[in-house]
Amino acid sequence: MSQLLEAIDLVKRFPVRVKGRKKLLHAVDGLNFHIDAGETVGLVGESGCGKSTLVRLLTRTLDITDGHVRFRGQGIGLIAARAMADHPLRREIQMVFQDPTDSLNPRYTARQTIAEAVCLLTDTRGTAAIDSAVEEAAAHVGLPPELLDRYPHQLSGGQKARVGIARAIVVKPRLLVLDEPTAALDVSVQAVILQLLDRLKREMNMSFLFVSHDLNVVRLLCDRVMVMYLGQIVETGPAREVFARPLHPYTRALIASLPGGHGNDADLLVGGDPQSPIDPDAHRCRLFGRCPRGAERCETQFPPLREISRGRSAACHFVAPTEGDVYVDAALALHQIDVDPARRATVATEFERLASMATLVQAVPLPDDSLPAPQYRP
Amino acid sequence: MNPLLSVENLSLEFRTRSGIVRALENVSLQLPEGGSLGLVGESGSGKSVLSFAVLGIQDAAAKITGGAIRFAGNDLLADGGSAMKNMRGRELAMIFQNPRVALNPIRQVGQQIEDVLLRHTALRGAAARARAIECLSDVRIPDPERRYTAYPFELSGGMCQRVMIAIALACKPRLLIADEPTTGLDVTTQAAIMRLIRDLGREKGMATLLITHDLGLARDFCDNIAVMHAGHIVEVGATETLFRVPAHPYTAQLVRATPVGQERLEALASIPGNLPDLRRSDLPPCRFSERCELRSATCATPLPTLTASAGHVVACHHPQARTSS
Numbered sequence: 001m002s003q004l005l006e007a008i009d010l011v012k013r014f015p016v017r018v019k020g021r022k023k024l025l026h027a028v029d030g031l032n033f034h035i036d037a038g039e040t041v042g043l044v045g046e047s048g049c050g051k052s053t054l055v056r057l058l059t060r061t062l063d064i065t066d067g068h069v070r071f072r073g074q075g076i077g078l079i080a081a082r083a084m085a086d087h088p089l090r091r092e093i094q095m096v097f098q099d100p101t102d103s104l105n106p107r108y109t110a111r112q113t114i115a116e117a118v119c120l121l122t123d124t125r126g127t128a129a130i131d132s133a134v135e136e137a138a139a140h141v142g143l144p145p146e147l148l149d150r151y152p153h154q155l156s157g158g159q160k161a162r163v164g165i166a167r168a169i170v171v172k173p174r175l176l177v178l179d180e181p182t183a184a185l186d187v188s189v190q191a192v193i194l195q196l197l198d199r200l201k202r203e204m205n206m207s208f209l210f211v212s213h214d215l216n217v218v219r220l221l222c223d224r225v226m227v228m229y230l231g232q233i234v235e236t237g238p239a240r241e242v243f244a245r246p247l248h249p250y251t252r253a254l255i256a257s258l259p260g261g262h263g264n265d266a267d268l269l270v271g272g273d274p275q276s277p278i279d280p281d282a283h284r285c286r287l288f289g290r291c292p293r294g295a296e297r298c299e300t301q302f303p304p305l306r307e308i309s310r311g312r313s314a315a316c317h318f319v320a321p322t323e324g325d326v327y328v329d330a331a332l333a334l335h336q337i338d339v340d341p342a343r344r345a346t347v348a349t350e351f352e353r354l355a356s357m358a359t360l361v362q363a364v365p366l367p368d369d370s371l372p373a374p375q376y377r378p
Numbered sequence: 379m380n381p382l383l384s385v386e387n388l389s390l391e392f393r394t395r396s397g398i399v400r401a402l403e404n405v406s407l408q409l410p411e412g413g414s415l416g417l418v419g420e421s422g423s424g425k426s427v428l429s430f431a432v433l434g435i436q437d438a439a440a441k442i443t444g445g446a447i448r449f450a451g452n453d454l455l456a457d458g459g460s461a462m463k464n465m466r467g468r469e470l471a472m473i474f475q476n477p478r479v480a481l482n483p484i485r486q487v488g489q490q491i492e493d494v495l496l497r498h499t500a501l502r503g504a505a506a507r508a509r510a511i512e513c514l515s516d517v518r519i520p521d522p523e524r525r526y527t528a529y530p531f532e533l534s535g536g537m538c539q540r541v542m543i544a545i546a547l548a549c550k551p552r553l554l555i556a557d558e559p560t561t562g563l564d565v566t567t568q569a570a571i572m573r574l575i576r577d578l579g580r581e582k583g584m585a586t587l588l589i590t591h592d593l594g595l596a597r598d599f600c601d602n603i604a605v606m607h608a609g610h611i612v613e614v615g616a617t618e619t620l621f622r623v624p625a626h627p628y629t630a631q632l633v634r635a636t637p638v639g640q641e642r643l644e645a646l647a648s649i650p651g652n653l654p655d656l657r658r659s660d661l662p663p664c665r666f667s668e669r670c671e672l673r674s675a676t677c678a679t680p681l682p683t684l685t686a687s688a689g690h691v692v693a694c695h696h697p698q699a700r701t702s703s
Contacts, residue, residue, distance in 0.1 A: 046564035046565075046566060046567075047535075047564055156652055186420045186421055186591060187420075187591065187592075187593070187632065187635045187636055188420060188631070188632065188635050188648055188649035189648070190635070190637075191635045191637075191646035191647060191648040192648040194637075194643055194646065195643060195644070195646065195648070198643050213564060213565060214565075214637075215565075216637040216638055216640075217637055219637075220637055220640065220642070220643045220646075221643060253566055254565060254566065256569070257565040257566045257568065257569035258565060258569075258594070258638070259568075259572075259592060259594030259595040259597065259598045259638065260594035260597065260598065260636075260638030260639055268566075268569060268570070269566050269570075
């Protein structure tokens with residue numbers, strides 16, 4: 001797959017004054033990640049962790065302090081936020097906002113809202129052509145044509161969410177950024193909208209950046225997930241795998257906090273509020289003080305994000321690959337094959353089980369050019 | 379044993395310019411001393427209206443047209459609500475949905491706790507202040523002496539919610555009504571607040587009525603769950619029973635629409651249609667029937683109240699069989 005969007009050492013700092021002294025708020029602090037074409041990436045974290053700042057940096061509505069953003073191989077980090085409105089790129093990156101009621105113009109009908117995007121961002125001209133584009137988008141999101149001439153107050157929450165999605169996809173963007181699109185909806189409606197998004201991503205071959213605090217939803221919709229804490233990515237990996245076997249203590253806490261009895265209480269965060277993002281100590285782990293595992297080392301030595309096993313990274317001193325992980329990675333490298341990320345955890349567990357049953361007589365040595373096949377005793 | 383709170387066949391209407399909204403109809407529920415009941419349903423189903431009615435703080439346009447609300451044996455509606463004035467805040471307390479809106483923005487949080495103490499207890503001056511600080515430390519707010527003088531805007535959302543809980547618990551109520559206490563909070567904070575409510579409830583032997591649209595949350599924290607739809611209670615049962623063998627088609631669909639524990643997105647069910655307009659004069663006896671897959675001619679006849687098993691009641695002509703176990 002080709003990379004659609006890439007962020008390199010992305011930084012955003014806001015100047016603030018604390019008791020008259022100039023300081024810097026580190027909202028986004030050196031992020032490196034990419035989104036492939038056709039991929040759905042989930043972005044998870046608490047409020048105040050920098051999710052929204054990151055979204056605004058990627059959609060180029062906020063100027064970048066440092067670092068690079070590449071879109072289809074082209075650097076876009078230097079486009080000024082003010083110039084974005086007239087930039088051809090605006091058509092390629094579209095957003096769906098959190099609250100469908102607040103993000104629709106109350107004096108525009110659904111048709112006018114969707115048509116405005118067509119008029120401003122595409123070359124389509126003429127009433128008939130615009131109408132057919134609007135109706136095509138409406139059909140795509142399952143909005144009945146008779147609702148197109150209604151105003152937002154005449155639509156239900158789910159219908160307004162569909163208008164918001166239709167407005168974004170009518171210009172056929174390559175990247176759709178969704179900022180908590182289901183947070184304001186009832187569960188009964190949420191299910192339909194999630195299924196709609198799942199269908200759209202397959203039909204239209206768009207990439208999604210799905211921002212949410214609901215890991216349950218991210219797990220079902222996304223291919224990959226990035227967990228953010230205080231301006232930094234603390235864990236990434238295939239969504240189902242991260243959910244089934246979280247590595248970073250913060251991810252574990254997020255999962256243990258979910259209603260419905262996942263994880264266990266020992267993983268919950270201790271202590272109260274997070275550290276201040278204003279001039280944070282560069283040598284201290286950001287989770288220090290709230291982390292149930294916190295040790296002395298965490299206060300003096302900052303844990304960078306590092307790869308734990310293929311496709312999975314975490315920023316914690318105490319996360320290490322399991323024996324199973326090592327075997328799987330070695331086997332994959334040897335045979336030059338890939339394994340379905342959803343099944344990887346099962347495979348790794350199975351390896352561990354076999355190893356612990358001591359049926360594996362000759363341990364597979366760590367990656368090396370001459371790996372022997374595992375020998376099993378009958 | 380007599381229940382602590384008992385709502386019996388309560389009906390409530392809103393008189394509005396566009397017609398009469400029948401917001402609650404024949405609603406009954408019981409909550410034992412020290413127990414916990416979850417009230418779940420979509421927005422607009424009448425959960426908050428019911429809890430406001432229990433506290434006697436419903437909107438001026440609301441009129442209770444029938445039924446009774448009993449608290450520890452006393453009829454709360456009997457004398458036009460004057461008995462309620464002394465009980466509200468002392469025996470029954472409530473945590474509201476949005477702590478930032480519910481707290482007074484221009485009073486220090488400690489003083490807001492003291493207000494309750496001055497109204498309901500004999501504590502005055504330094505003693506009241508000391509008790510207010512004790513309340514802050516009860517809800518595990520670090521450094522309570524310093525936080526006493528904080529204004530709501532200086533505290534995070536989670537801290538504001540703790541202050542609200544402190545206000546509610548200041549007089550050691552016997553019943554706590556929590557109306558969506560964690561909406562708008564992060565999952566990590568939500569977990570901390572819900573555990574706090576549960577632990578304090580156990581410590582003080584307080585009954586809790588939790589109003590939420592999150593079935594997963596109700597499942598984690600309540601002994602029993604009552605499901606509301608369009609002003610009716612459609613099913614009441616023990617939490618595990620309700621999740622394992624939901625009898626009402628609406629409950630079954632709600633359970634299947636919740637992403638908790640689902641393995642695939644396709645497995646999520648959606649509930650077709652919307653809540654019916656409660657101003658209609660031709661509302662069917664079963665207000666869910668127009669959205670229901672199992673609808674038949676009998677649904678136009680008055681609703682039965684069936685007992686599916688001990689303590690498990692359902693208002694439906696076609697309760698679902700024990701399909702899953």
